[in-house]
Structure formats: C-alpha cells, structure tokens
Amino acid sequence: MPDMKLAIVSHVLPPSWSGQAMALHRLLADVEPHRYCLISRQDYGEDNPAFADGLRLPGEYHHLPSEAQLPTGQRFGIGRITALLNLVLRIATRARRITAILRQENCSTVVACTGDLADPPAAYLASRRIGVPFYLHAFDDYVYQWTVPWKRTLARWSERFIMRGTVGVIVPNEFMGEAYAKRHAAATHLVRNPSLSIGTGDEIKTPWPARTGEIRIIYTGAVYHAHHDAFRNLIAALALLGRSDIHVHMYTAQTRTQLEQEGIRGPMEIHHHLTPIRSRDVQQQADILFLPLAFESPVQEVVRTSAPGKLGEYLASGRPLLVHAPADSFVSWYCKQQGCGIVVDENRPEALAAGIRSILEDEALRKRMLEQASVAAKQDFSLPGIRAAYWALFETSRGG
Incomplete structure (x- = not known):
C-alpha cells in the first residue's frame, strides 16, 4: 500500500495566528512534508510577510482563487435566492479545483475544517470524485457558528449532505462529539487541540x-x-x-x-x-x-x-x-x-x-x-499523544 497522503482544506492555515491554524501547525509540524498538502481560499504564498514568524509548514500549500459570483440584490427577496445560487456556484467551482489538487498530489484522505461555509461540501464532493475517505474536522460547530439565520439553514442542508458519506467527524471535546452523534448518529473521534507547553518545566x-x-x-x-x-x-x-x-x-x-x-x-x-x-x-x-x-x-x-x-x-x-x-x-x-x-x-x-x-x-x-x-x-493535551492519535485515525480508515 502506498504512503498515506492527507489533504487538509481550511480557511486558515499556519502561520495565521488563529487557534485553528495553530492546532493544525502542531498536528503537522513534525510530519514529513510529503505526507500532507494544505488547501485554502487564502493565499499563503511564500512572499506573504506573515511567514516571517517561522510558522510556515514545509508541506505544499495550494491557493483556491475566488469563485465567480452572481450580482446580489435585495428587492422582492432576491437577495437570499442569489445567496443560495452563489453558494452552490462556489461549492461546485471549489470542488472542481480541489479535485484537481487531490489528483495532482495523489492524496489518499481528505479532511475539511469548519470556518468556511463552502469548504466542507466542496471538499466532500472532491473526495467522492476520486474515491477517498473524507473527514470533517469540527473545530467549531459547522451549523451554529453562523449568526445569520439563512447561513445556518444552508449549513444545515450542507451538513446533512456530507454526512451521508463522511467516515467520521473529528471533534475537540466531548460536547462537540455528543452534538454530532445526536444530529447524525455520526462516528466521532476525539482529537483535542494540543498544547505547546506541556513538559517544559x-x-x-x-x-x-x-x-x-x-x-x-x-x-x-x-x-x-x-x-x-x-x-x-x-x-x-x-x-x-x-x-x-x-x-x-x-x-x-x-x-x-x-x-x-x-x-x-x-x-x-x-x-x-x-x-x-x-x-x-x-x-x-x-x-x-x-x-x-x-x-x-x-x-x-x-x-x-x-x-x-x-x-x-x-x-x-x-x-x-x-x-x-x-x-x-x-x-x-x-x-x-x-x-x-x-x-x-x-x-x-x-x-x-x-x-x-x-x-x-x-x-x-x-x-x-x-x-x-x-x-x-x-x-x-500532550502534543505527542494527540498527534499520534490523529494520524493513526487516518491509517485505520485505509485499513492499514
């Protein structure tokens, strides 16, 4: 069996200072760069001054350009209809681009992180197209993290769709696991956000x-x-x-x-x-x-x-x-x-x-x-144990 290669889709990646990006950095920092690639709608090109803090990962970064969108309007309720159409267009376009990256990188597993409305369904579609396992990494609740009601509705529809073929949901705590198990009877896997400090004395x-x-x-x-x-x-x-x-x-x-x-x-x-x-x-x-x-x-x-x-x-x-x-x-x-x-x-x-x-x-x-x-x-919260459990999860899904 060839080496496993993980594709991680996230709206934020190292070296961004957000908690989600930092958790991903810790999970990947000591992993051989050929075992993963990173995909984001943000441009993490090497000329980005944010890389000066040394937290760029050695793996390959891929940028997803902005998708074409229909002009929005507010009259006669057309704004919400346009928003729905734009989301569908964004998901379809992003799924096509992610699929091309997965094939180029020869990825064996896809992980989509929460934080962007289109990322999980687009990454899920891409994983179906090339026939590899898909995981949702729920750093936050994909449905309820949105404050706008129509976005929550669209997220709920998208979540039901991707849960049909999701291998599992990676959750940072027991409460998140209970929420997903209750909503979808989904298999959940506890991977806490690891600490950088433990064991220093x-x-x-x-x-x-x-x-x-x-x-x-x-x-x-x-x-x-x-x-x-x-x-x-x-x-x-x-x-x-x-x-x-x-x-x-x-x-x-x-x-x-x-x-x-x-x-x-x-x-x-x-x-x-x-x-x-x-x-x-x-x-x-x-x-x-x-x-x-x-x-x-x-x-x-x-x-x-x-x-x-x-x-x-x-x-x-x-x-x-x-x-x-x-x-x-x-x-x-x-x-x-x-x-x-x-x-x-x-x-x-x-x-x-x-x-x-x-x-x-x-x-x-x-x-x-x-x-x-x-x-x-x-x-x-010990980093070595959490990182080992994280990678063992994907090896298990491949039958390795």
Missing part, C-alpha cells in the same frame, strides 16, 4: 504573585461576541473588589476602541497579540489566567461546544485559572470535573468577584488547582 520557576505589589489578570487571544459579556462582568467585578493593585492585561488583535464599543472599558491594558511561544511566556507571568465565554451571544450553541485552543496552555502554565463561562459549556464542565481552576458559571459580577477573591486569599486552593491542572494538561 518552565512553569515552576515563577513565584506567586509574579510581581510584588501587583496582581495581573491576563488574557491572551481574540475577543469577539463569544466573550463580550464575560469581559464586562470582569471589569464590574474588579470595581466591586475595589483593589487598585489588580490590573487586567489583554493580549489581543482587537483595539481598545473596538473593545470599548462593546462596553468593555476600565482598568485594563491592551497589548498586541502574541506568537505562540511569546504567549506561553506571558501566560507564565500571570497571577490569574482568565478564560471567558459569553453568557448571552448570537452563538450560544458554539459557546457550549467551544474548546479554546489556549485551554491546554493555560493548564500547563503553572498559574491559577479563572473560568467565567456558562454552566452548560464544555469549558465549565471540564474544569469542574478536573478541579483545575475556579469556575464561575453565573452571569453575575458579584459571583466573579468572589471567585477572584478566593484565588487571592486561599494559598492551599491555588496549590491544589495547580496540581490538578498539571495532571489534566499532561493527560489530555
């Missing part, structure tokens, strides 16, 4: 608090509608505590103006977003790492099944974790089950203030949480 070197006279609450990552009200609660909780020594540091691509437009304003410092290595270093200087998810947002179904890529890093950092997320979310469930952080699952600043106070005042609690977090990180 660096986390034991930073005292608590990291700086005399200051308590640093740190968040690293994007801030969007799946986080907004949790951050507003954090600012309100700090006002309730009335302590001038507690400072919030946010390392994000969002600007202060953008955050303030969402009502997130107060004693916080906004820093530029970080590379993965630099992010790990900053996390290990936190006195509290903040992991928020929204209680009221247009994508509560996504919040429930969300597996933030930073979770493994936070657990491996050796710093106290403060989770502020709904009780029915995976993040709250997991951290409660593992005892690896303070979980505040009420949408109240008062409850969040009490959670912060417990971390600040209870040294035994901090020690216990850190011990449990280290166990959870090594058990569930």
Whole structure:
C-alpha cells in the first residue's frame, strides 16, 4: 500500500495566528512534508510577510482563487435566492479545483475544517470524485457558528449532505462529539487541540504573585461576541473588589476602541497579540489566567461546544485559572470535573468577584488547582499523544 497522503482544506492555515491554524501547525509540524498538502481560499504564498514568524509548514500549500459570483440584490427577496445560487456556484467551482489538487498530489484522505461555509461540501464532493475517505474536522460547530439565520439553514442542508458519506467527524471535546452523534448518529473521534507547553518545566520557576505589589489578570487571544459579556462582568467585578493593585492585561488583535464599543472599558491594558511561544511566556507571568465565554451571544450553541485552543496552555502554565463561562459549556464542565481552576458559571459580577477573591486569599486552593491542572494538561493535551492519535485515525480508515 502506498504512503498515506492527507489533504487538509481550511480557511486558515499556519502561520495565521488563529487557534485553528495553530492546532493544525502542531498536528503537522513534525510530519514529513510529503505526507500532507494544505488547501485554502487564502493565499499563503511564500512572499506573504506573515511567514516571517517561522510558522510556515514545509508541506505544499495550494491557493483556491475566488469563485465567480452572481450580482446580489435585495428587492422582492432576491437577495437570499442569489445567496443560495452563489453558494452552490462556489461549492461546485471549489470542488472542481480541489479535485484537481487531490489528483495532482495523489492524496489518499481528505479532511475539511469548519470556518468556511463552502469548504466542507466542496471538499466532500472532491473526495467522492476520486474515491477517498473524507473527514470533517469540527473545530467549531459547522451549523451554529453562523449568526445569520439563512447561513445556518444552508449549513444545515450542507451538513446533512456530507454526512451521508463522511467516515467520521473529528471533534475537540466531548460536547462537540455528543452534538454530532445526536444530529447524525455520526462516528466521532476525539482529537483535542494540543498544547505547546506541556513538559517544559518552565512553569515552576515563577513565584506567586509574579510581581510584588501587583496582581495581573491576563488574557491572551481574540475577543469577539463569544466573550463580550464575560469581559464586562470582569471589569464590574474588579470595581466591586475595589483593589487598585489588580490590573487586567489583554493580549489581543482587537483595539481598545473596538473593545470599548462593546462596553468593555476600565482598568485594563491592551497589548498586541502574541506568537505562540511569546504567549506561553506571558501566560507564565500571570497571577490569574482568565478564560471567558459569553453568557448571552448570537452563538450560544458554539459557546457550549467551544474548546479554546489556549485551554491546554493555560493548564500547563503553572498559574491559577479563572473560568467565567456558562454552566452548560464544555469549558465549565471540564474544569469542574478536573478541579483545575475556579469556575464561575453565573452571569453575575458579584459571583466573579468572589471567585477572584478566593484565588487571592486561599494559598492551599491555588496549590491544589495547580496540581490538578498539571495532571489534566499532561493527560489530555500532550502534543505527542494527540498527534499520534490523529494520524493513526487516518491509517485505520485505509485499513492499514
């Protein structure tokens, strides 16, 4: 049997700084480049200045040019009809182009990642045309990640279509697996978003608090509608505590103006977003790492099944974790089950203030949480084990 070659279709790829791109980088970084190729509607050509951070993978990148689209209109309901026709056109054109790449690269398995409405059905069609196994990698829920109702409807139709011949759905957590098993009785395969940090030992070197006279609450990552009200609660909780020594540091691509437009304003410092290595270093200087998810947002179904890529890093950092997320979310469930952080699952600043106070005042609690977090990180987010399981999945589907 010839060597397996994986085709990965994703709207974001390394070296993009998104959690999805970083997870793909970790799953592929030490794999021989002839065993995979990467396909995206974004152009990852070598002249892209984003490659300066060294996170470009050695495998072959393929760019899917923009598809021709019909002009849109809004009169007499024609806008939605045109949108549907454009999606069908986009899927058909993209499927044809992906098929050509699969044949050129002699791919034996196709994986389509969520994040683009057309990618999964187009990649599925291409896999059917050349007769190779297809997997959906659900970094987020393919149906519910869309806030526009008609897009959700189209995603639901597309998902039913591709599930007819999908070998399996790769999911980052148990809640996502349950959602797909319930909707389609689909075979799901748990592949958590792996951590970069586990096993370094660096986390034991930073005292608590990291700086005399200051308590640093740190968040690293994007801030969007799946986080907004949790951050507003954090600012309100700090006002309730009335302590001038507690400072919030946010390392994000969002600007202060953008955050303030969402009502997130107060004693916080906004820093530029970080590379993965630099992010790990900053996390290990936190006195509290903040992991928020929204209680009221247009994508509560996504919040429930969300597996933030930073979770493994936070657990491996050796710093106290403060989770502020709904009780029915995976993040709250997991951290409660593992005892690896303070979980505040009420949408109240008062409850969040009490959670912060417990971390600040209870040294035994901090020690216990850190011990449990280290166990959870090594058990569930270790990169070598996750990468091995990921590739074994595709070997099994080939009968190898």
